[in-house]
Amino acid sequence: MSIDVIAEARRQTEICNACRYCEGFCSVFPALTRNKAFADGDITHLANLCHNCRGCYYSCQYTAPHEFALNFPAALAEVRQESWERHAWPRPFARLFHESGVAIAVVLVAGFALILGMLQTLHSGGGSGFYAYLAHGAMVALFLPAFLLPLASVAVSLRGYWQEIGGGSLRWRDLLGAGRSAARLKNLDGGQGQGCNFEQGDRYSDRRRWLHQTVLYGFLLCFAATSSGTVLHYAFDMQAPYGFFSLPKLLGVPGGILLTVGCAGLAWLKTQADPALGAVRVWGGEMAFVLLLGATGATGLALYLASGTAAVPVLLTIHLGTVLAFFLLLPFSKMVHGFYRFATLVAEEQKKAAVRDAQARP
Amino acid sequence: MNAMLSKNTWDIVVIGGGNAALCAAITASEAGARVLILESAPKTYRGGNSRHTRNFRCMHRGPLSVLTGSYGEDEYFDDLMLVTKGKTDEPLARLAIRSSEDCLPWMEAHGVRFQPSLSGTLSLSRTNAFFLGGGKALVNAYYNTAEDLGVTVAYDAEMTHVHLDGDRVTHLDARIGGETHRIAARAAVLASGGFQSDLDWLTRAWGPAAANFLIRGTPYNRGVVLRDMLDQGCESVGDPTQCHAVAIDGRAPKFDGGIVTRLDCVPFSVVVNRDGERFYDEGEDVWPKRYAIWGRLVAAQPDQVGYAIIDAKSIDLFMPSVFPPNRADTIEELGTQMGLDGARLAATVAAFNAACRPGTFHPTELDRLATVGLSPAKTNWARPLDTPPYYGYQLRPGVTFTYLGLKVSDSAQVHTAQGPVRNLWAAGEIMAGSILGQGYLAGFGMTIGTVFGRIAGREAAAHVN
Numbered sequence A: 001m002s003i004d005v006i007a008e009a010r011r012q013t014e015i016c017n018a019c020r021y022c023e024g025f026c027s028v029f030p031a032l033t034r035n036k037a038f039a040d041g042d043i044t045h046l047a048n049l050c051h052n053c054r055g056c057y058y059s060c061q062y063t064a065p066h067e068f069a070l071n072f073p074a075a076l077a078e079v080r081q082e083s084w085e086r087h088a089w090p091r092p093f094a095r096l097f098h099e100s101g102v103a104i105a106v107v108l109v110a111g112f113a114l115i116l117g118m119l120q121t122l123h124s125g126g127g128s129g130f131y132a133y134l135a136h137g138a139m140v141a142l143f144l145p146a147f148l149l150p151l152a153s154v155a156v157s158l159r160g161y162w163q164e165i166g167g168g169s170l171r172w173r174d175l176l177g178a179g180r181s182a183a184r185l186k187n188l189d190g191g192q193g194q195g196c197n198f199e200q201g202d203r204y205s206d207r208r209r210w211l212h213q214t215v216l217y218g219f220l221l222c223f224a225a226t227s228s229g230t231v232l233h234y235a236f237d238m239q240a241p242y243g244f245f246s247l248p249k250l251l252g253v254p255g256g257i258l259l260t261v262g263c264a265g266l267a268w269l270k271t272q273a274d275p276a277l278g279a280v281r282v283w284g285g286e287m288a289f290v291l292l293l294g295a296t297g298a299t300g301l302a303l304y305l306a307s308g309t310a311a312v313p314v315l316l317t318i319h320l321g322t323v324l325a326f327f328l329l330l331p332f333s334k335m336v337h338g339f340y341r342f343a344t345l346v347a348e349e350q351k352k353a354a355v356r357d358a359q360a361r362p
Numbered sequence B: 001m002n003a004m005l006s007k008n009t010w011d012i013v014v015i016g017g018g019n020a021a022l023c024a025a026i027t028a029s030e031a032g033a034r035v036l037i038l039e040s041a042p043k044t045y046r047g048g049n050s051r052h053t054r055n056f057r058c059m060h061r062g063p064l065s066v067l068t069g070s071y072g073e074d075e076y077f078d079d080l081m082l083v084t085k086g087k088t089d090e091p092l093a094r095l096a097i098r099s100s101e102d103c104l105p106w107m108e109a110h111g112v113r114f115q116p117s118l119s120g121t122l123s124l125s126r127t128n129a130f131f132l133g134g135g136k137a138l139v140n141a142y143y144n145t146a147e148d149l150g151v152t153v154a155y156d157a158e159m160t161h162v163h164l165d166g167d168r169v170t171h172l173d174a175r176i177g178g179e180t181h182r183i184a185a186r187a188a189v190l191a192s193g194g195f196q197s198d199l200d201w202l203t204r205a206w207g208p209a210a211a212n213f214l215i216r217g218t219p220y221n222r223g224v225v226l227r228d229m230l231d232q233g234c235e236s237v238g239d240p241t242q243c244h245a246v247a248i249d250g251r252a253p254k255f256d257g258g259i260v261t262r263l264d265c266v267p268f269s270v271v272v273n274r275d276g277e278r279f280y281d282e283g284e285d286v287w288p289k290r291y292a293i294w295g296r297l298v299a300a301q302p303d304q305v306g307y308a309i310i311d312a313k314s315i316d317l318f319m320p321s322v323f324p325p326n327r328a329d330t331i332e333e334l335g336t337q338m339g340l341d342g343a344r345l346a347a348t349v350a351a352f353n354a355a356c357r358p359g360t361f362h363p364t365e366l367d368r369l370a371t372v373g374l375s376p377a378k379t380n381w382a383r384p385l386d387t388p389p390y391y392g393y394q395l396r397p398g399v400t401f402t403y404l405g406l407k408v409s410d411s412a413q414v415h416t417a418q419g420p421v422r423n424l425w426a427a428g429e430i431m432a433g434s435i436l437g438q439g440y441l442a443g444f445g446m447t448i449g450t451v452f453g454r455i456a457g458r459e460a461a462a463h464v465n
């Protein structure tokens, strides 16, 4: 593990623990006051609780040129990033895609090429709709492993992470508590609903929270649309394409719109915010990932709008290639933050409960 | 920009860029005045000592924002009398206290956010409202509000001289970007803090020991404005030789170490000087009531340094320190590590341990667990240092502010022996000596700055309108 980033974050954590002025911004500060000394796993846990709102940077009286040189959001971002790369499996991919937008683009192009190749060689004998271009069986044969293998990879990563931060056995109440925080993105509200210090420097704004929520719900709707399509296909033998008043479209169209708009907004915010308050080396990879995620929504919408026209084969290639690249990169891109963050919220519920239990004991 | 500053005649120039200055500038600008702020610090260090604060003390009749219970005028005033031992201007003090109640909603309306009392400071949840993110967040909020109102701010802009003609200010000189500019103004508000960062002045006032003092706040409060006004016959208040000094971590930076350099371990320690000797009752009272005395106590020791020694039993009883303590398995080794005569320290601790008596230890209240037959005695929390590892912290005096200031009227107006200066007001630390003649009441500095900043802004705007 990279001793440097953890040591630097520990140095800053100890200063914050002697100060505590930022206690009201987020759950990182109440969590750090539980300790006086910080093991590596404690630092990793704190880093994954932080969502880089930057409130604690702009309010800090010790930022450079002060000799304490606090930049807590960046210190935690470096640790967080490093923890995802360290636990990624297979590991060599992690750093590459996290850091490099170009590498992400290469996978995307490879995705296009693969789909194009399949369209040309495997077009179906007699399917209808999209399946006229690519047989349903071929699509499943490609996308099922492309979906499940990355999830398996994430599961391996999370197991290592969970051990490192000292997570215990799972209980419902911890999962529920974490779910409640995540659903409302509670921690992105800045403690009082004023939001982050992101695209407007030391002025608060809740655009980042809204846009992130737009992306999250857009993504979930798209995911639900795909799942409902699968159910219709197998359970009811109803085949794509579906009309507008069908479950996949009623979920997918708004989902696609939310995803596209949300990602475009987040990408714009990123260009406005100061890169030095995050993990600078992954700026490009993060940006490419946001655009890729947005493109899954945008290309899906384009495909729907083009249905019945000659543009379908091209758009189908682009859309399926984008979705494929997105899934394959899931364990090695910013997307993985969702899994780590949720695991961390659960662990935080456990740690808080442990303190309460200890206090309740006579 | 710089040419623009001297070309205009400003309605009001505010000197300083901390809490008092910003409250004055915002109030004046809202009343329609064209306001210029001259802040001697660069933008990254703007906000003076106000950047380092965490709360302000606020009167309230019932629960208000984050404040619990109630805190009435008389109780507040009694608390002030207790720390100042009566050295206060009662009408001004009562004005500050009474006005503090409307400060809180005014602050919220101008962008300041509050948070519940920080962990470890529950005792203040009724009397002091804490700023979310601390004083720098407050200062940022005010700068944003001022910018939205059209206030002009010049950074790296040190005011060097106020030109007085009889009972009026005619213009000011300021050094901006290495050049002296003449700035014309119809009125001025002085909010430039104390003089504690001018070490020569501090040494002249206090004596050579002051060279070893650490300054807890900004290096930019050098008292240039205060000196200039006193030289021109403005009336002063406050003891010119005194400063508020507390015992802080001896390894803190010379300036701007701020809150994190505080050390709360003294009540659980044996404290010795450079020669390994104890010199005062470490357990006289709870720490919030003693930290200021310890600044002076340490200042009076050879080399202005003290060493607080504790054992493993006490390490978790106080807020964590910013620098890790020295640590060793024997007292002697610890002493050597800290540059003391180890054997001498071990002997002092052995004598202390022998004077301890069995009893019940209560870290949060006066437990009367006292030494017997030891001089000086330790009258509370006296437990033998017998459980390794042992820890040591170096203590030095850290100066918070100086007491000397400008005497003002209840409308914050500056006076000479001939009477008021018609277009000159002062707010904040630079006039706080009127109210805080001695001692300190936590959170009162920001109250004085907010109340008198607003008064000065209002009066100055009324004068120019």
Ligand SMILES: Cc1cc2nc3c(=O)[nH]c(=O)nc-3n(C[C@H](O)[C@H](O)[C@H](O)COP(=O)(O)OP(=O)(O)OC[C@H]3O[C@@H](n4cnc5c(N)ncnc54)[C@H](O)[C@@H]3O)c2cc1C
Pocket: B015, B016, B017, B018, B019, B020, B021, B038, B039, B040, B041, B046, B047, B048, B049, B050, B051, B052, B053, B054, B055, B056, B057, B157, B158, B159, B160, B191, B192, B193, B194, B216, B217, B218, B220, B221, B222, B223, B224, B225, B257, B258, B259, B399, B400, B427, B428, B429, B430, B442, B443, B444, B445, B446, B447, B449
């Ligand atoms: C570590 C620390 C913690 C504190 N905590 C608290 C607390 O929690 N609550 C509380 O009430 N009080 C606290 N205080 C005291 C509090 O900081 C002061 O009472 C308060 O900030 C004074 O406000 P002010 O605006 O008068 O001065 P400052 O905030 O110090 O502002 C003075 C300004 O004047 C500028 N200046 C100086 N000279 C010139 C010049 N010649 N030309 C132009 N500009 C000039 C400086 O750069 C600075 O911006 C604390 C002090 C310290 C050091």
Ligand code: SF4
Pocket: A015, A016, A017, A019, A020, A021, A022, A023, A056, A057, A059, A060, A061, A062, A070, A072, B133, B134
């Ligand atoms: S970020 Fe700065 S102000 Fe906030 S708790 Fe840490 S040291 Fe204090």
Ligand code: SF4
Pocket: A022, A025, A026, A027, A028, A029, A049, A050, A051, A052, A053, A054, A055, A056, A057, A072, A073, A076
């Ligand atoms: S950046 Fe925001 S979330 Fe992260 S520690 Fe600072 S205040 Fe908390």
